[in-house]
Amino acid sequence: MLSKTDRDYGTPLKTSARLVTLEVDGREVSVPEGTSVLRAAALADVAIPKLCATDSLEPFGSCRLCLVQVEGRNGYPASCTTPVESGMKVRTKSEMLERLRRGVMELYMSDHPADRASCAGNGNCELHAMADAVGLSEVRYGFEGRNHLDAARDASNPYFAFDPARCIVCSRCVRACEEVQGTFALTIEGRGFNSAVSPSQHQPFFESECVSCGACVQACPTDALVEKSMLEKGVAERAVTTTCGYCGVGCSFKAEVKGDQVVRMLPNKDGMPNHGHSCVKGRFAWGYATHPDRVLTPMVRERTSDPWRTVSWDEAIGHAARRLKEIRAKYGPGSIGGITSSRCTNEETYLVQKMVRAAFGNNNVDTCARVCHSPTGYGLKTTLGTSAGTQDFDSVFEADVILVIGCNPTDGHPVFASLMKRRLRQGAKLIVADPRTIDLVRAPHVEATYHLPLLPGTNVALINAFAHVVLSEGLAKEDFVRERCEWPAYELWKKFILEERNSPAAAAKVTGVPAEKIRAAARLYATGGNAVIYYGLGVTEHSQGSTMVLGMANLAMATGNLGRAGVGVNPLRGQNNVQGSCDMGSFPHELTGYRHISDTAMRASFEAAWGVRLDPEPGLRIPNMFDAALDGSFRGLYVQGEDIAQSDPNTHHVTAALSAMDCVIVQDIFFNETAKYAHVFLPGSSFLEKDGTFTNSERRISRVRKVMPPLAGKADWEITCELSAAFGYPMRYVHPSEIMDEIARLTPTFSGVSYEKLDRLGSVQWPCNDKAPEGTPVMHVGQFVRGKGRFVVTEYIPTDEKVGPRFPLILTTGRILSQYNVGTQTRRTANTAWHHEDLLEIHPHDAEERGVRDGAWVRVSSRAGETTLRAQVTERVPPGVVYTTFHYQSSGTNIVTTENSDWATNCPEYKVTAVQVMPAAEPGARRAAGTGTEGQGADPHPAAGR
Ligand code: SF4
Ligand code: SF4
Ligand code: SF4
Numbered sequence: 029m030l031s032k033t034d035r036d037y038g039t040p041l042k043t044s045a046r047l048v049t050l051e052v053d054g055r056e057v058s059v060p061e062g063t064s065v066l067r068a069a070a071l072a073d074v075a076i077p078k079l080c081a082t083d084s085l086e087p088f089g090s091c092r093l094c095l096v097q098v099e100g101r102n103g104y105p106a107s108c109t110t111p112v113e114s115g116m117k118v119r120t121k122s123e124m125l126e127r128l129r130r131g132v133m134e135l136y137m138s139d140h141p142a143d144r145a146s147c148a149g150n151g152n153c154e155l156h157a158m159a160d161a162v163g164l165s166e167v168r169y170g171f172e173g174r175n176h177l178d179a180a181r182d183a184s185n186p187y188f189a190f191d192p193a194r195c196i197v198c199s200r201c202v203r204a205c206e207e208v209q210g211t212f213a214l215t216i217e218g219r220g221f222n223s224a225v226s227p228s229q230h231q232p233f234f235e236s237e238c239v240s241c242g243a244c245v246q247a248c249p250t251d252a253l254v255e256k257s258m259l260e261k262g263v264a265e266r267a268v269t270t271t272c273g274y275c276g277v278g279c280s281f282k283a284e285v286k287g288d289q290v291v292r293m294l295p296n297k298d299g300m301p302n303h304g305h306s307c308v309k310g311r312f313a314w315g316y317a318t319h320p321d322r323v324l325t326p327m328v329r330e331r332t333s334d335p336w337r338t339v340s341w342d343e344a345i346g347h348a349a350r351r352l353k354e355i356r357a358k359y360g361p362g363s364i365g366g367i368t369s370s371r372c373t374n375e376e377t378y379l380v381q382k383m384v385r386a387a388f389g390n391n392n393v394d395t396c397a398r399v400c401h402s403p404t405g406y407g408l409k410t411t412l413g414t415s416a417g418t419q420d421f422d423s424v425f426e427a428d429v430i431l432v433i434g435c436n437p438t439d440g441h442p443v444f445a446s447l448m449k450r451r452l453r454q455g456a457k458l459i460v461a462d463p464r465t466i467d468l469v470r471a472p473h474v475e476a477t478y479h480l481p482l483l484p485g486t487n488v489a490l491i492n493a494f495a496h497v498v499l500s501e502g503l504a505k506e507d508f509v510r511e512r513c514e515w516p517a518y519e520l521w522k523k524f525i526l527e528e529r530n531s532p533a534a535a536a537k538v539t540g541v542p543a544e545k546i547r548a549a550a551r552l553y554a555t556g557g558n559a560v561i562y563y564g565l566g567v568t569e570h571s572q573g574s575t576m577v578l579g580m581a582n583l584a585m586a587t588g589n590l591g592r593a594g595v596g597v598n599p600l601r602g603q604n605n606v607q608g609s610c611d612m613g614s615f616p617h618e619l620t621g622y623r624h625i626s627d628t629a630m631r632a633s634f635e636a637a638w639g640v641r642l643d644p645e646p647g648l649r650i651p652n653m654f655d656a657a658l659d660g661s662f663r664g665l666y667v668q669g670e671d672i673a674q675s676d677p678n679t680h681h682v683t684a685a686l687s688a689m690d691c692v693i694v695q696d697i698f699f700n701e702t703a704k705y706a707h708v709f710l711p712g713s714s715f716l717e718k719d720g721t722f723t724n725s726e727r728r729i730s731r732v733r734k735v736m737p738p739l740a741g742k743a744d745w746e747i748t749c750e751l752s753a754a755f756g757y758p759m760r761y762v763h764p765s766e767i768m769d770e771i772a773r774l775t776p777t778f779s780g781v782s783y784e785k786l787d788r789l790g791s792v793q794w795p796c797n798d799k800a801p802e803g804t805p806v807m808h809v810g811q812f813v814r815g816k817g818r819f820v821v822t823e824y825i826p827t828d829e830k831v832g833p834r835f836p837l838i839l840t841t842g843r844i845l846s847q848y849n850v851g852t853q854t855r856r857t858a859n860t861a862w863h864h865e866d867l868l869e870i871h872p873h874d875a876e877e878r879g880v881r882d883g884a885w886v887r888v889s890s891r892a893g894e895t896t897l898r899a900q901v902t903e904r905v906p907p908g909v910v911y912t913t914f915h916y917q918s919s920g921t922n923i924v925t926t927e928n929s930d931w932a933t934n935c936p937e938y939k940v941t942a943v944q945v946m947p948a949a950e951p952g953a954r955r956a957a958g959t960g961t962e963g964q965g966a967d968p969h970p971a972a973g974r
């Protein structure tokens with residue numbers, strides 16, 4: 029039988045260094061000061077019955093089931109709300125206690141359906157378990173219950189149902205929504221027998237503020253709140269601990285399984301990134317894995333105008349390898365390449381780059397991080413010495429000032445946002461630098477001290493102005509800089525920053541944020557205690573993305589905010605394994621662990637292990653591959669789990685490049701947009717169908733475990749191995765653990781990583797090696813990875829993308845909670861109930877000027893192309909800025925984005941496009957400028973394999 033949660037100690041862990049010793053039923057136990065008697069008893073292996081308490085929530089003391097006796101005291105205190113005291117002698121069993129508990133339980137049971145078999149938990153309900161524990165066999169008041177039995181069931185949420193008849197009004201759900209999730213969507217209304225749980229203002233769950241995180245369902249001790257999948261599929265037979273396949277928070281889950289079917293995904297209490305919490309995607313939106321749209325059979329065709337032929341695996345792989353070899357023989361080693369997937373495992377991305385380098389014989393490998401966080405790699409490596417966030421997520425609890433720049437954690441990284449909101453409710457201060465009024469600016473019991481709604485494209489001016497305030501007001505920690513950083517570079521940077529053009533007054537003209545507000549926010553960052561920066565694609569996806577990352581690292585170094593808990597510079601990574609795909613050598617210039625391909629000694633270690641000579645020259649980046657394809661020199665591409673035709677900028681350019689190639693091999697779980705230009709389709713596997721590891725935003729390597737067999741017969745790593753073997757370079761592994769062993773042998777920052785260690789510790793954060801055998805939660809302690817930190821001058825150079833009479837508004841883009849990336853997965857789940865189309869947010873002033881009504885169609889045109897979207901008139905965006913998400917292929921957002929990109933890494937400038945918005949009669953106009961053609965391929969979705 030699987031329990032709703034793992035062992036429950038009743039109340040949360042306390043971390044006081046002072047230990048208190050007491051006796052519980054004659055057993056001596058020492059616990060941190062502040063611990064409850066209930067938890068101390070659990071630690072002494074004495075189980076006290078309880079209902080309203082659970083160790084993920086602060087105690088509430090409402091059910092009175094956990095009563096105990098304390099020697100020398102009168103009465104029967106609730107053990108969950110009684111803190112331990114030194115020398116305390118607690119008795120948990122006596123006739124009186126048992127009588128009292130039975131009386132309490134009798135009242136609860138009289139108000140609850142008696143039929144255990146009807147519980148979704150099938151006897152797993154905590155209420156029934158407690159009735160057994162207190163020895164309640166009869167209920168004198170009958171089971172009719174006067175309270176909620178005729179109250180209507182609320183099944184409005186797509187994923188869980190609320191049955192008031194089964195509710196014991198213990199308030200665990202209400203507290204979970206407040207304490208764990210931070211949404212405050214639930215209340216208990218009424219008093220005594222008339223009290224009842226209510227979402228928002230008597231609304232159904234679906235219409236309330238509820239964000240479907242599932243914390244209340246997790247906390248509910250009865251089946252009042254229960255997953256619909258449990259009701260449909262019944263109780264699971266086994267559980268497999270694995271890692272969420274969606275975002276870079278990397279939440280740990282227990283996949284509960286019946287046969288080969290997932291019954292539910294329960295967040296893992298021992299999961300280090302999430303501590304038992306989840307969001308709507310990981311918790312509920314896993315149904316895409318078995319969606320009928322999954323392509324389960326390999327397919328080939330000679331030309332993209334031919335119909336697809338369903339073929340055997342052998343034929344598909346043989347055909348793909350033969351075509352790549354022919355191209356290579358005819359056009360040279362540089363004519364083919366590969367793209368790794370940030371959705372696949374570390375082991376799988378490692379194999380793709382290995383195949384490209386060792387089998388194809390070039391370094392033409394790149395990853396989707398090119399279009400998101402490549403500036404992070406450049407900026408943090410240059411200044412600090414390594415391409416990753418500096419802290420673990422829990423470090424936020426040591427932060428006093430949190431600076432959020434260009435990210436929207438409640439939508440993009442929701443479980444981390446809940447942690448952050450908890451810290452903010454405890455009193456940390458918040459600065460938000462974002463053009464939009466994101467939810468964090470004002471959430472229940474959270475309010476940003478400063479919201480800086482800067483114009484898209486002006487980040488560097490803002491960060492330079494922050495630094496100007498720090499330096500001109502003597503707020504820099506120069507002792508720290510002298511000890512930890514290159515002093516001459518600091519002096520150079522200081523001189524530059526102190527120039528008037530970097531002052532708040534100058535920045536105000538550029539950013540649109542008043543100088544006084546910039547000054548005040550900078551002072552708070554520099555003087556408010558531990559200050560930490562979290563940022564996202566609103567920083568990186570700019571023509572100056574790398575400059576901004578350098579600028580944030582400069583600011584953190586100058587104020588001494590690096591190298592301990594509660595501070596740092598932290599990218600919030602978008603995809604589940606974007607950190608890992610970068611770590612694994614997916615970039616054309618780097619092998620694993622960010623080591624440059626030109627490093628002869630390092631390259632030699634790979635040559636010895638792989639038995640080949642490696643090209644010392646960096647290969648093509650994704651945009652260079654497209655350019656070379658249009659030139660005719662790049663003609664064959666293997667794409668592992670990445671929809672470049674939809675996710676890369678300037679769709680017309682991308683599809684023209686794909687159309688120009690002789691052999692495009694797409695390996696994916698669905699027939700995506702890129703597959704429309706493919707010659708070979710290899711059906712991939714979802715995260716539920718394979719073993720491996722993902723690395724999250726905090727550098728945490730976590731196991732992905734096979735929950736069900738691959739639906740198409742092969743895991744992605746097996747497909748790559750077979751393709752490589754057919755190409756003439758066999759890679760022999762029996763299990764992905766052997767691939768990780770090879771990575772560990774070849775990569776100093778991974779040398780201590782093994783599946784055995786991951787199984788033992790749950791997860792580790794790299795660097796994990798002899799110096800840090802259990803991993804490194806906080807980086808740069810005592811010394812930066814590069815030795816001395818390096819300040820870099822960050823000149824603000826405005827983007828070439830300018831507004832003007834033709835295109836007077838700036839379009840910027842982002843995500844929404846219920847959808848993920850280009851929507852391939854989430855659009856195939858009930859998450860569409862919340863977001864079934866991308867909308868264009870436009871300020872009322874701009875809408876009125878153009879005669880645009882809320883909900884009406886508008887044409888969005890830029891220099892690159894045009895598309896139509898439905899308008900949402902809202903003050904979330906400032907005047908002059910419009911915003912949309914990019915989750916639906918139909919919205920074609922990337923048709924309008926330009927080819928501008930970051931100067932250092934080619935990361936596209938998705939966040940700044942000059943556009944015009946005008947009313948449109950109907951949806952449909954999507955075209956690239958100058959082509960007159962629709963931006964999407966004309967190839968219909970094939971029936972094969974569906
Ligand atoms: S729904 Fe569940 S958690 Fe909420 S009050 Fe009722 S029994 Fe308690
Ligand atoms: S699902 Fe999450 S947000 Fe919704 S009511 Fe429950 S705890 Fe609150
Ligand atoms: S926060 Fe991210 S990793 Fe966690 S459950 Fe949600 S999507 Fe998955």
Ligand code: FES
Nearest residue numbers: 089091092094108
């Ligand atoms: S568990 Fe202590 S009062 Fe409910």
